[in-house]
Amino acid sequence: IVRSCSSLSPQIPFTVKMRTGVYADKSVAHELVPLVEEWGASAVTLHGRSREQRYTKSANWQYIEECAAKAQRMPIIGNGDILNFEDFNEKRKIAPHVSSIMIGRGALIKPWIFKEIKEQKPWNPTSAERFEILRTYVNYGLEHWGSDTKGVENTRRFLLEWQSFLYRYIPYELLAHPPQQINQRPQKFRGRDEMETLMSSPNSADWVRLSEMLLGPVPESFEFVPKHKANAY
Numbered sequence: 192i193v194r195s196c197s198s199l200s201p202q203i204p205f206t207v208k209m210r211t212g213v214y215a216d217k218s219v220a221h222e223l224v225p226l227v228e229e230w231g232a233s234a235v236t237l238h239g240r241s242r243e244q245r246y247t248k249s250a251n252w253q254y255i256e257e258c259a260a261k262a263q264r265m266p267i268i269g270n271g272d273i274l275n276f277e278d279f280n281e282k283r284k285i286a287p288h289v290s291s292i293m294i295g296r297g298a299l300i301k302p303w304i305f306k307e308i309k310e311q312k313p314w315n316p317t318s319a320e321r322f323e324i325l326r327t328y329v330n331y332g333l334e335h336w337g338s339d340t341k342g343v344e345n346t347r348r349f350l351l352e353w354q355s356f357l358y359r360y361i362p363y364e365l366l367a368h369p370p371q372q373i374n375q376r377p378q379k380f381r382g383r384d385e386m387e388t389l390m391s392s393p394n395s396a397d398w399v400r401l402s403e404m405l406l407g408p409v410p411e412s413f414e415f416v417p418k419h420k421a422n423a424y
């Protein structure tokens with residue numbers, strides 16, 4: 192697949208995303224990276240866990256470094272468990288051969304994580320500022336999918352999926368032990384205002400309420416079950 196896709200699109204870089212392997216005790220990425228480079232891939236993103244591990248255990252950044260060191264010129268993008276700028280700095284130190292870092296759940300839980308990394312300090316947005324981020328998203332959604340019933344409900348579905356990540360954010364000033372870690376079960380807390388409390392609710396009926404503030408009431412018999420289970424605890 193890598194050979195044919197890389198030669199099919201010489202102007203468009205073909206990149207590969209992989210895990211350490213299928214099984215936790217049998218990593219194969221260090222053997223695959225040099226082959227994938229030889230077959231013509233432009234870059235590899237490596238998530239430092241096996242398929243078997245799903246989100247349990249921490250990503251193995253020492254192993255990501257070992258794999259990155261096996262590439263000749265092809266960039267290796269490291270991936271796994273970054274939720275704050277301190278994580279980013281620590282992972283860069285462990286894995287100096289990675290060319291850059293990909294952030295998955297961290298970008299969904301804290302969409303401003305890139306600002307924190309750039310400025311090397313935490314940002315502690317108010318609930319009103321966080322609500323404005325949702326409003327911006329909703330405006331993009333309606334622009335993209337249309338503001339008819341179908342567009343509104345599509346925008347709502349994606350907003351609700353996103354809220355299944357967003358609720359896990361704990362405001363910096365309320366953290367018992369900052370910074371927040373991605374693999375820690377979120378501590379229970381009461382927000383500094385009603386909106387902050389609502390935004391931290393793990394109950395999907397509350398996510399629907401939030402969506403109604405931006406998109407109006409849900410249709411009758413509306414049901415929502417989040418798709419992606421990405422907790423490690």
Ligand SMILES: Cc1cc2nc3c(=O)[nH]c(=O)nc-3n(C[C@H](O)[C@H](O)[C@H](O)COP(=O)(O)O)c2cc1C
Binds near residue numbers: 270271272296297
């Ligand atoms: C909502 C969601 C969808 C994902 N979809 C894919 C996918 O289609 N293909 C894939 O290789 N990884 C997928 N992943 C895994 C991420 O790319 C990433 O490897 C993983 O979440 C670990 O990075 P993180 O700790 O920064 O989240 C998905 C993750 C999330 C949270």
